[in-house]
Amino acid sequence: MKGCQCFSALFIVCFAVLGCVQAVTLEVKDGNSTCIKAELSASLSVTYNTSNGTRTVMVSLPNSTLVDTAKSSCGGSGSAPWLVAAFGSGHAIGLSFSTNGSVYSVTNLTLQYNLSDFSLFPEANSSGVVSVTNASVGIWAPINTTYRCVSPTTIRALEVAVTFSDMRLEAYMPGNDLSPAESVCTADQTPTAPPTTTTAATTTTTAPPRPPPGTPERGTYSVRNINGTECLLAQMGLQLNVSYFSQSENKTVQELFNLTPNLTSSSGSCGASRATLVLTQDQNTTLSFIFTMNSTSNKYHLSGIVLLANWSDMSAPLSASNTSLDYLRSTLGRSFMCNAEQTLRVVPAFSLNTFRLQVQPFGVTTKQFAAAEECQMDQDQMLIPIIVGAALAGLVLIVLIAYLIGRKRSHAGYQTI
Structure with a gap:
């Protein structure tokens, strides 16, 4: 003992x-x-x-x-x-x-x-x-x-x-x-600089930089549960911002890569406190979203993003993940919406740009999104025209009051004695 x-x-x-x-x-x-x-x-x-x-x-x-x-x-x-x-x-x-x-x-x-x-x-x-x-x-x-x-x-x-x-x-x-x-x-992966050698002078040409891919197309994705009904809904344009070691250029490069909806398949799972959306394009790019629900507050958020990429110019497959994120926060029974461009930073070598995003990972009862909670950027963009309009209305009111006061004084100068 x-x-x-x-x-x-x-x-x-x-x-x-x-x-x-x-x-x-x-x-x-x-x-x-x-x-x-x-x-x-x-x-x-x-x-x-x-x-x-x-x-x-x-x-x-x-x-x-x-x-x-x-x-x-x-x-x-x-x-x-x-x-x-x-x-x-x-x-x-x-x-x-x-x-x-x-x-x-x-x-x-x-x-x-x-x-x-x-x-x-x-x-x-x-x-x-x-x-x-x-x-x-x-x-x-x-x-x-x-x-x-x-x-x-x-x-x-x-x-x-x-x-x-x-x-x-x-x-x-x-x-x-x-x-x-x-x-x-x-x-x-710790790329090292190529060895320095002395050679005769030669004329080399540098490949022109790749043009930016532009705004990505908005895709519609969903996840079904065991009985075949939708349990997660998502609509968004997605752009990957990735740093990797290029074989052709022999250095670390940064590239923007748009997901193409008609080439991308969706899968995943739904649970009471956790839901996942997995997007796969061309069998060489897999992007996963992990949503977590707080049962006490009935609030959910995007807690994790995982990227697996194996592009032809990569010296080795890229695996980037972060499961301690706090993005896209909303309430059970509502969707989250953000029309403005967002940058979701995952790890130093990878961030995700989203466009015209709307997601609902929990509480889906129909094939339609529930009422949306908008992101702060959308709210700020709505406030700007309101503030400008209020300022213009105030300016017009000030000019009108000044005009009326001036007119009253002008009439007072011609009264008979």
Whole structure:
């Protein structure tokens, strides 16, 4: 018993003080063939309720983490491949995958933690296993290529955040070892200047800069629930402002890219507190929106944007995400509208320009938008003509009063004595 108590104390000190972030290797097999393999370190930040408020603990994957063979699978017959890593007393991290034939991606991240494990969650005022899911992870790579991201990458799901680091991952593997070809995440891309060489003078021509794409066309997008009715509505013009390392120019360039509605398909999911809209164009650009509902205030907002891009001139696929945003705030039962151009800043290498936007991710009861709450920019634009009109009316009134006073004085000068 004492030994067990000592182990628990050491376990808590290891996680809470030192972090114990260790690299683990996980494999999902179908017979003797490996279909998913991951080498990574991960730590979870979990906020839970106690009798005195809330507490946040750090939980890291120990080197004793194992693949849950009962829940992990290589997929097939309509089921998605899954990697589920189990550790401790009922804790787990799950990754599900999908592919379009040329690219594979993590479609869902599921985090499971057991509040009954009082060694990790002391004074928790509830017990049992809690599961949360994030459907916009931002991890993807071409088929037969290893996804690599050494830099820490944090992904949030409600009150839990998981930080991956030193990650090498591949799904739909052709062999039992990770492919030598690698798709490097944006955070790891540090382009270096080409070596300087001395050559004879030559005449070079510089490609003319690309003309700006202009205002994007407004698209209409929707998400349907299981019974086939619309649960999320969106109309907007979208323009990507992206910085990436260009192969042809051998330097980092900044480019504007418009989404074309008739080339873009929409998908996603709807829930009571979370809704997602996923837009895919030409199988090389995927833009995801994550909306979150506050059940206490009945207010919702755009909390996350994820961009996956693999354009022909990119030196490596681009993955940019931020799930801690606070844009497009509105009330349950209403839509959000902003006709003015907005710039939604996501990460330094990516921002999103929106035009003539109207969205409603929750409380959709018909195929039409509910009454809209307008953005501040639209309200300001409406105030400008009102203020100008009021100023002109005031000026006309002043001129009229001055004219009447002057006329009265002029008549007074001709009175008979």
